[in-house]
Amino acid sequence: MNRAWKRKAVVCGVTAVAVVLTACGSDDAGSTGDEESADELEIWVFSSSAPPVIEDGFTAAFPQYDVEIVEVPIADVTQRLVVALQGGDDLPDVVQVPLRESGGLFATGQFLDLSEELGPMEDDFADGILVGGNGEINSFTMGPGNMGLWVNQEALAEHGLAIPDNPTWDDVVAVARELQTASGGKQYLFVQPPGTNGANMFNAFFNSRGGTWWDEDGELAVDEDLATQTLEFMVGLDQEGLVYHGVWTDATYWDAIRNQEIVGWTMNFGVGSTSLQENVPEQSGQWQLVTWPTWAESDEQRTGVFGGSLYAGLDGADNPQGARDFIMWWLTPEGLQAQADTLGLVSYRRAAEEIDLDIEDPYFGGQNVRHDLASVPYPAFHFFHWPETEAAITAAVDQAYAGDLTPAEAVEQIVAELSAL
Amino acid sequence: MSATARRSARKYPASAPYLFIAPFFVLFVPFGAGSVLLALGISFLDWPLGQPPEFAGFDKFATVLDDPLFGKAMGNTLYMLVGFLLALLPLCLFVAVLLKQLRRRTANLVQVVIFAPITMSLIAVALVFDLLYNERVGFVNNVLDLVGVGPVPFLTDADLAPWSIIALRIWRVLGYYAVILYAGLQSIPDEYYEAAQLDGAGAWQRFRHVTFPLLKPVTLFVLVASSIAAWELFAEVQVLTDGGPARSTLTAVMYIFGASFEQFDLGKGAAASVLLAAAIIVSTAVASRLLRSDDRA
Structure with a gap:
């Protein structure tokens, strides 16, 4: 190979490396984009009553997040989550999960550990309300299925x-x-x-x-x-x-x-x-x-x-802080009110100090069915396998x-x- | 080369035929062959949720084959497949022969009517059958009640539930396959029947020695197509019985779905899929061989 060809080869090589680095750099540019979109928060929900209260309540409390709510039928939510997790792409920041499926999901270790936030509040929940896997607390049950x-x-x-x-x-x-x-x-x-x-x-x-x-x-x-x-x-x-x-x-x-x-x-x-x-x-x-x-x-x-649901944050998603803020928002007075309005029962023991739960229901002859149901101790139960x-x-x-x-x-x-x- | 062929060769480039069939392969390679290869690849992986996959050799196949539930699911599927085919084929043939006896206009009208169920949404059909089979208010039990029978627990009795599923499937596909067989019947020249009649053959003998042998290629298609669909039984069972009672209607595809999306073990689900595919290939080969060897005999 003569010198001219060698020079051409070196130029081509350098150009190729530059192209590859630029391509990799575009990921970095993506991360710049991520920083710009760090406030985007994608939430998958299956409860049809959830989107309005999230849009009205959470977005008002946390205007820095650009919230996208994706409604997924309850029968499909786990399947879509599995595909997203295995694909490692397009993960939601938060997903609403049926309580019964939480044991298997949390055992995978792919969810945000909220021990720091929920651990100190352990006494404010009945035994079985805080749920998680691998020694972590990943969430708390909402609308618990007290029978x-x-x-x-x-x-x-x-x-x-x-x-x-x-x-x-x-x-x-x-x-x-x-x-x-x-x-x-x-x-x-x-x-x-x-x-x-x-x-x-x-x-x-x-x-x-x-x-x-x-x-x-x-x-x-x-x-x-x-x-x-x-x-x-x-x-x-x-x-x-x-x-x-x-x-x-x-x-x-x-x-x-x-x-x-x-x-x-x-x-x-x-x-x-x-x-x-x-x-x-x-x-x-x-x-x-x-x-x-x-x-x-x-x-x-x-x-x-008998069932219940919860919100959990995904470890590998883009906005873990947003996910934490969202899950913990449900325990603020506005969030507790949203729970009471959409799910009926509120699992947080101190909710009555924050919002009015003294609701007489005319359908039941004025009986406060929420209070009466919640007054019976809730048992510890673990949805493994x-x-x-x-x-x-x-x-x-x-x-x-x-x-x-x-x-x-x-x-x-x-x-x-x-x-x- | 004839003059016409030469003209055609000049008019179209040599690549023309390949271009015509290319659209099929554009879709088939990634979504058909690609999915099959992907499933085959995943079946050799241990791929915990959200973590990188690791090569697991034949471990997932061993796990599936050791699992008594997989045997139960395959057994149930085979049981419902055999019951379905044994009932479907004679019924289709019967309806096709009946259609041939009708005048052309009437036959056309009847074809439209009996073909309609296959065009309906499977989930909608399953929901309608759920109501029909209802023990208290279902139409079928109301009719049976008129003759002093019942109520029959169509979907809640472990012995009856598989047959209730089979009945739904037959109702849905009977017209479709009967129309295909009817088309096959029409391709049999009338002269054969006339010759057989002159030889003194009765109706049964004409069916046995003329209709049935000449209809074998179409029958083979119906047998293979319907048995593949029967192996893949899922949606109607999911709606009607969810695999119960007592797992009597748990099917192979339900097992695969459960392994993949409830136990989050994609490797196990893929391995079960590969085993199911192998069962489908074997059963198709057996069906083809049975009909062909009969031909040679």
Whole structure:
């Protein structure tokens, strides 16, 4: 190679390196752009009621953030999040996650640790409200799924029946039997939905007795006798014909409420109060909330968990400070009010000091159902391996109801499946 | 080379045919072949959520094959596939033969009617069937009630639920495949039937010795296309039973979805996808061979 060609080669090489460096530099330029767009905050939500309160409340409190709210259907949110995390691109700064899916997600270690912010406030929340993985606190549960017994007292009164004060489950079952006799087996005080909703219903009953499948470290921690007794109780109700089989997502369910076939069922605030008022407004004044009955007179009253949601920040996203500000905003007076307005129940114990939660609800004859539901202690519960756990419970509970397994065998089957994980 | 061919060769460049088929490959290479290769690649990776992937060899395949749920899902899928095909093929053939007996105008009208279900949204169809199957207010149970039967727990009984899914699928695709078979029937020359009739063949013999053998290529297409769709059963099950009761309708694709997007194990999901693809290829090869070997016999 002569000198001229060598010179050309060197020039070409230098030019190539310069082009590559410029290209890399464009990323730096991107980061300059990032600095410019550091105030952008992308939030994925599935609750349709959330965007207006975020737009009005949060953006007013933090005008430095250019908030983009992306509404994602609840069924798609985890799938989209998985794709975004695996792609490592287009991550939202904050995502709303169903509580039941939080255990698996937080165990991946891809979420912001809010221990510094939420740790000092631990006593202001019930045991199971702060959630996280790997020893971190990643978020707090909003609209916790405290269960209650919703009763059409007017329909019961037509038969001269009523749920006694501070009832045990035996008291409620006694009323259900009388109702069965009085109505010729056409009215029900209990509902058992099929599939995963049924499994979660069983889980709420189990949980209200202090039962859990996993401990806080993700180790299997099932009290099998307690689980068996709980399932025996529920299968027993079914065998006695005291249970309506259906689910609130079916249109027919609300017809059954409308025609007083269903006169009571165990449920959280979202479906128990909000959906009831939306779907059957004509029954205003007929319903009451009975706080979760105890299993024996001497027992401490405790509710069960049936869902909830939370906001979590993504570790690898562009605006971690914005994510922290957003999550913590929900605990300011404006944020607490937004929680109360959109979700009903507020999990922060000191909320009543900040906002007016003394809300009498005319639909329930003036009863303060939010206060009454929240007044029952909320249990610690850990949603580890929840898709597998829920699937195992669903299959076994289905078989127990079908009579293919005894409750003891069903619980044994669940534990065997969970042990293999 | 003939004069016409020479004229054509002058008019179009040699690359013309390739340009005509290029649009297909422009889409197929990244989205078809690319996705398949990507899934194959991911199946050899351990790829925890949000972290860099690591090569895992055949570990994910071993995990899937060791998982009794995968066996259950594949077993359920195969069970529903066999039930579906055993019911679908004779029904399609029956409807196609019936169509051939009709006058052309009537046949055209009937084709439009029976073809309609395949054009409907699968999710909408599943929701309608959910109402039809309802134990308390469902149309089917109301009809059964008139004759003193029921209520039948179509979707909540582990033995019945798979068949309720099969019935939905048959209702949806019966017209589509029957129309394809009907087109095949029309391509069989009438002279064959006339000759068979002159030889004294009855209706069954004409069907067995004329219709069925000459319809084999079309039947093979129907068999392969419908069985591939049956292996990929997902949406209607997700809506109607969510894999229950007692996992009696858990399908292979539901297992893959669960592994990927509920357990966040993309490697496991991809490995299960590769195994499902292998099952589809094997079953297609078996179906082709059965019909072809019969031909030679």
